Amino acid sequence: MKAIAYQQFGNTDVLQTVEEPKPVIKSNQVLVKIKAVSINPMDWKIRKGEMKLMSGSKFPKHTGVDFAGIIEETGTAVTNFKKGDEVFGVGKNSMKEGALAEYVAVSSASVWKKPASVSFPQAASIPITGAAAVSVLENLGEVNADTQILVNGATGGFGMFLLQLLKQKQANVTAVASTNALDFAKKWGADKVIDYTKENVLTQQKTYDIVIDLSGKMGYANARQIMKPKSLFLNPTPKPIEIPLSLIKNLFTGRKHIVVLSDPSSKKMETLLDAVSRGLQIEINKVFSFTESVDAYRYAEKGGVTGKVVIEIN
Incomplete structure (x- = not known):
């Protein structure tokens, strides 16, 4: 599968498209075919080495934290999701592993069912x-x-x-x-x-x-x-x-x-999903394709962006 990775700390120029094996899931995980990944400031803070005390300095590293997609496979211990479910969620280790890839394997506790009222780019914008x-x-x-x-x-x-x-x-x-x-x-x-x-x-x-x-x-x-x-x-x-x-x-x-320190817990997702059901709007500033990932980060990192920037993967 295709993924975005980097071999050293730096600006957007260090981002590369790489070929990697499709993830193999554990019993408590789901395999998600990614449809959209949103960009967060955390992505480039990690990539620039500003958080290396937590991220470490081992490469390659990947990018992207929150995503939306369709479940491709479920682990043997997973009972609350099935193949074909539309979900959104967060990568299992944002400091080292990223969601900006064609597939991601994550714990079933880190994904939630996507409301029918929101698009994949909007759902990918929710967690972080x-x-x-x-x-x-x-x-x-x-x-x-x-x-x-x-x-x-x-x-x-x-x-x-x-x-x-x-x-x-x-x-x-x-x-x-x-x-x-x-x-x-x-x-x-x-x-x-x-x-x-x-x-x-x-x-x-x-x-x-x-x-x-x-x-x-x-x-x-x-x-x-x-x-x-x-x-x-x-x-x-x-x-x-x-x-x-x-x-x-x-x-x-x-x-x-x-x-204020934060984590995208299930309790917080319940609060957000309730707010969405009561009319909370999710504004997508701009959508880039997977092949435009570097451009997407350049655009987001210049600042002054209203709403969210999203990378869509077909």
Whole structure:
């Protein structure tokens, strides 16, 4: 089968199309014929060597984490899926093995049935960014129409899910985005939008109960300027040093720095599937073919992409 792999850390030029054996499944696994794989920032952070403490430096490595496809074969211990089922899921080890291939073998616990109402590209966009958005919600506590929330960098794949989930909770949301993405922020539920190319949210005379920095560019030190005396700063893209430091600093301040870590668990998928059934929209920014995989990553990595970028495999 064809797959995308790389033999060294680097930019998109290190990505290669390779021929590999079709995976052989274990008793608890399913073999999925891949129809679509979505792109996440995690993909290029691993490829560029930014996460080598976790990924290791052994090659070849593969890319792509979340996918959608059709079950080709089930292991002898699998009872909840059958051949022909349309599913979406996550690769078993995103640090070393990827989903961007014609077939993938994964635990049956890492796939879920695709809703008929969404396409393969849309389903492939759900697990990683969707689960991250649910993880943010789990760290908010109770929110209502009086809760003032600022979402910085609000219109990528992460923000697409988060804005809509916050709106389903009736929160009062201000979204910071670029000029061309403001309409999407409004469509996804933002009560107010701020164009960061024209306004600096840090200099406005408004404070928030919760600040969520999806861009990773604001930082807790800056966010303190617009946080109420007792408030939360949620950081879903932390630097390693921020995890222990936040725990220490939170002992001495009412402005809490919360590091959000996520995993695409079945519980989170249930929350997302329920949200989809209630009208959550999944915006696909652009679809590339498998032969255009390098172009797809170049496009996604330039930044400023609204919604999700997906690679489709026929």
